[in-house]
Amino acid sequence: MNGSIPKRILIIEDNEAFLKILKMRLESRGYETILARDGLEGLNAVRKEKPDLVISDIMLPTMDGHKICRLIKLDRNIRHIPVIMLSSRDLDKDAEIAKKGGADAFIGKTIRAEVIMDVITKLLYKDQRA
Amino acid sequence: MRILIAEDDRITRQLLEKALVKRGYEVVVTCDGNEAWDVLQCPDAPQLAILDWMMPDMDGVEVCTKVRAEKKEPYTYLILLTAKGNKEDIAVGLDTGANDYVTKPFNLRELQARVKVGMRMVDLQNSLADHVKKLQELDRLKSDFISIVSHELRTPIAVMKGGVSLILDGVVGEITENQRDLLTDTMDNIDRLTRLVTGLLDVSKIEAGKINLRRRSTDLCAMVENIANHFDCEARDKGIQLRTELPDGVLKLFVDDDKINQIFNNLISNAIRFTRSGGEIVICVEEKEDNVECSVSDTGVGIAEKNIPKLFNKFVQIGRVDGSGYKGTGLGLVIVKGLVEMHGGKIWVESELGKGSTFRFTLKKVPFPSVLVVDDEKKIVDIVKRFLSVDDYLLLEAYGGIEAVKKAKMAHPSLIVLDMLLPDMDGYEVIEQLKRDENTNDIPILILSGAKVDKERIVQLNDCINIPILGKPIHPEELLNNVQEMVNY
Numbered sequence: 099m100n101g102s103i104p105k106r107i108l109i110i111e112d113n114e115a116f117l118k119i120l121k122m123r124l125e126s127r128g129y130e131t132i133l134a135r136d137g138l139e140g141l142n143a144v145r146k147e148k149p150d151l152v153i154s155d156i157m158l159p160t161m162d163g164h165k166i167c168r169l170i171k172l173d174r175n176i177r178h179i180p181v182i183m184l185s186s187r188d189l190d191k192d193a194e195i196a197k198k199g200g201a202d203a204f205i206g207k208t209i210r211a212e213v214i215m216d217v218i219t220k221l222l223y224k225d226q227r228a
Numbered sequence: 229m230r231i232l233i234a235e236d237d238r239i240t241r242q243l244l245e246k247a248l249v250k251r252g253y254e255v256v257v258t259c260d261g262n263e264a265w266d267v268l269q270c271p272d273a274p275q276l277a278i279l280d281w282m283m284p285d286m287d288g289v290e291v292c293t294k295v296r297a298e299k300k301e302p303y304t305y306l307i308l309l310t311a312k313g314n315k316e317d318i319a320v321g322l323d324t325g326a327n328d329y330v331t332k333p334f335n336l337r338e339l340q341a342r343v344k345v346g347m348r349m350v351d352l353q354n355s356l357a358d359h360v361k362k363l364q365e366l367d368r369l370k371s372d373f374i375s376i377v378s379h380e381l382r383t384p385i386a387v388m389k390g391g392v393s394l395i396l397d398g399v400v401g402e403i404t405e406n407q408r409d410l411l412t413d414t415m416d417n418i419d420r421l422t423r424l425v426t427g428l429l430d431v432s433k434i435e436a437g438k439i440n441l442r443r444r445s446t447d448l449c450a451m452v453e454n455i456a457n458h459f460d461c462e463a464r465d466k467g468i469q470l471r472t473e474l475p476d477g478v479l480k481l482f483v484d485d486d487k488i489n490q491i492f493n494n495l496i497s498n499a500i501r502f503t504r505s506g507g508e509i510v511i512c513v514e515e516k517e518d519n520v521e522c523s524v525s526d527t528g529v530g531i532a533e534k535n536i537p538k539l540f541n542k543f544v545q546i547g548r549v550d551g552s553g554y555k556g557t558g559l560g561l562v563i564v565k566g567l568v569e570m571h572g573g574k575i576w577v578e579s580e581l582g583k584g585s586t587f588r589f590t591l592k593k594v595p596f597p598s599v600l601v602v603d604d605e606k607k608i609v610d611i612v613k614r615f616l617s618v619d620d621y622l623l624l625e626a627y628g629g630i631e632a633v634k635k636a637k638m639a640h641p642s643l644i645v646l647d648m649l650l651p652d653m654d655g656y657e658v659i660e661q662l663k664r665d666e667n668t669n670d671i672p673i674l675i676l677s678g679a680k681v682d683k684e685r686i687v688q689l690n691d692c693i694n695i696p697i698l699g700k701p702i703h704p705e706e707l708l709n710n711v712q713e714m715v716n717y
Binding site: 115122126186206208 | 383385390393399422
């Protein structure tokens with residue numbers, strides 16, 4: 099962040115309480131957040147806003163997270179945006195589907211906040227190291 | 229109750245029909261084996277059939293063979309009618325799948341009695357099938373229930389955890405020491421709830437046999453060393469010495485490394501919990517002839533002998549109190565036992581109250597899977613070999629169809645990666661030959677082809693519906709995933 103333009107992160111999550119927590123956590127780290135509460139809204143926001151990173155829940159109204167991720171990764175204009183999938187479901191199975199769909203990371207929702215933040219930092223700044 | 233009769237002789241046919249109708253059965257009459265088989269294939273076919281042995285075209289024994297091979301449900305009870313009194317012949321008839329026989333000339337009373345026996349058997353088979361269906365349905369419901377419930381629990385847990393940690397981290401403002409104290413307790417309990425939900429899901433998956441091992445080549449020594457390092461800090465904080473006794477060098481095993489990690493993590497964290505300051509924990513790995521024996525020993529509180537048999541039961545928390553107030557889930561050892569058994573091993577405990585406990589388990593050594601890579605281009609063979617890394621698989625190669633079939637017969641590999649365009653014999657023929665030979669027909673095949681593959685033809689080749697087809701250029705990850713999936717034990 100180093101005083102430069104803050105990175106913008108899109109959160110796609112239908113659970114209002116979890117959305118709020120994630121937003122507060124990210125903003126406390128100096129990120130700017132964009133919020134979407136269902137799948138289609140989320141996908142449109144990715145296309146329009148071109149955020150620096152997307153965090154998406156899996157079970158969502160109108161379009162599930164796996165599909166959003168696949169559509170992002172198939173689209174030449176936005177496929178470079180890292181996608182983190184968040185799930186509270188049967189973790190092994192979702193992790194596998196997420197991997198096949200091209201997600202950059204898969205995290206269980208009950209994992210420690212620090213871990214999530216570390217993954218975000220890694221994904222946001224991996225290009226600069228390379 | 230309906231009965232099928234297949235008899236080419238008119239007089240016998242009428243005699244049978246009359247005798248059975250008299251007993252209140254509904255009778256379907258046919259004059260030869262073909263007709264009988266047609267009737268038996270109908271959805272609502274009779275479940276008991278009396279078949280004459282000698283009939284034109286298809287005889288009674290052939291009908292029996294066909295029924296047993298192609299008609300599993302619902303059950304059909306088959307009675308052969310035979311003029312052959314020879315015991316050998318009768319044995320042949322029963323071997324092909326007939327349930328009973330009646331020799332001609334027959335006694336009507338006897339025939340009726342045997343039909344009655346058959347009907348009882350049909351009733352039993354039907355109720356058995358019903359029960360199995362119900363049990364399967366229940367099992368499915370149970371699995372669905374647990375996975376839905378654990379999902380529904382995880383979402384609120386995630387919200388609580390996220391909220392409390394925001395406050396604890398001071399994101400929403402300063403908090404007092406008392407508030408921090410209470411919130412830390414809350415957090416510990418949320419973590420416990422998380423472990424419980426994860427543990428429950430694990431146990432239900434183990435019980436349902438739904439965990440697939442993802443075996444890969446793993447150096448057990450390096451892994452144990454790693455885990456020990458990970459716990460070193462925690463042990464030292466409690467004043468416990470943690471050390472390992474490992475064989476020199478590398479000990480490669482074909483295991484699911486995540487699961488083995490889980491086993492060690494569980495046993496070591498238990499050992500730390502139940503050992504007091506000044507104590508010692510030793511993690512030991514020893515290579516035996518056909519297995520590897522691992523153990524985690526502590527000098528902790530120990531377990532009373534009467535409690536040892538209960539240790540691996542669900543929700544049992546033997547009075548091993550560590551004083552920190554930390555409570556386990558009572559599921560850890562159940563999961564550990566399940567995971568050890570999935571690896572073909574056993575787990576047991578040696579313990580003495582006040583002196584300490586040793587948890588010992590074995591891991592069966594399984595052979596590394598061999599993969600036969602078939603392609604006429606050496607370049608492709610080399611690429612595939614590189615992707616599959618020599619460490620994890622025993623790699624064989626063949627540059628033509630004939631060589632491939634020969635090597636498959638000789639080495640019986642765990643998987644064949646097959647190119648379709650080969651100089652001497654194309655891939656289709658290779659598949660055909662492999663499937664025809666009972667020594668090779670069980671080897672899974674993965675097609676890797678640059679040209680378009682005729683899926684229809686592959687499906688037609690006996691028993692080949694599940695052959696996955698990958699294109700070229702090769703995607704390493706796709707290849708690796710498929711190979712890993714297919715060679716799974």
